[in-house]
Amino acid sequence: MIASCLIIVFSLLLIAYWFRYSCILLLRAHAERAASASAVPDIKFCFADVQARLKTAPALDPLHLALQRDYEILIYLLQHAANLSLESFEDRLLVLDYKVMQWWYRLTRIAAPQQARRALYEMASVLNVLAQKMGEQAGVQTEA
Numbered sequence: 390m391i392a393s394c395l396i397i398v399f400s401l402l403l404i405a406y407w408f409r410y411s412c413i414l415l416l417r418a419h420a421e422r423a424a425s426a427s428a429v430p431d432i433k434f435c436f437a438d439v440q441a442r443l444k445t446a447p448a449l450d451p452l453h454l455a456l457q458r459d460y461e462i463l464i465y466l467l468q469h470a471a472n473l474s475l476e477s478f479e480d481r482l483l484v485l486d487y488k489v490m491q492w493w494y495r496l497t498r499i500a501a502p503q504q505a506r507r508a509l510y511e512m513a514s515v516l517n518v519l520a521q522k523m524g525e526q527a528g529v530q531t532e533a
Contacts, residue, residue, distance in 0.1 A: 412486040415479055419518045434459045436513040443506050456512050463519055473523050487515040
C-alpha cells in the first residue's frame, strides 16, 4: 500500500516536472527565434507592454487584467476565425501553461509578489507565442 502511494506521488512529481520543463523549452525556443528576427511591437495586444512594465509597476492586478483581455481576444479569434487553430500538442501545452500560471499568480500575488511577477511574465510570453503562431497561420507577419 505504501509502495503504491509512493509510486503514484513520484509519478505525479515527474509529470509536473516534465510539464514545466517542456513549457520552458517551448518559450525559450520561440524567444531565440524572435531574437534572430527583427522584433516590432504589436500595438493590438498588451502582452509586450506588460512584459516591459512588470519590472517597474507596483500594482500587478492591472497587468493581469490586460493579459486576461488579450487571452480572451485570442481565444475568441480561435473559436470564430475559419483558418485559425491551435491543434498542435505544443500549442495546447502552452494554453495549459497559461492557465497554470494564472492559477499560480492568484496563489502568490499577495504572499510572494516576485513569484507573481514571474507568473505574469510567463503568461505574457505564452500569449506572445500564440499570437505569433496565429499570425503565421493567417499569413500576417506579427512580430512582438
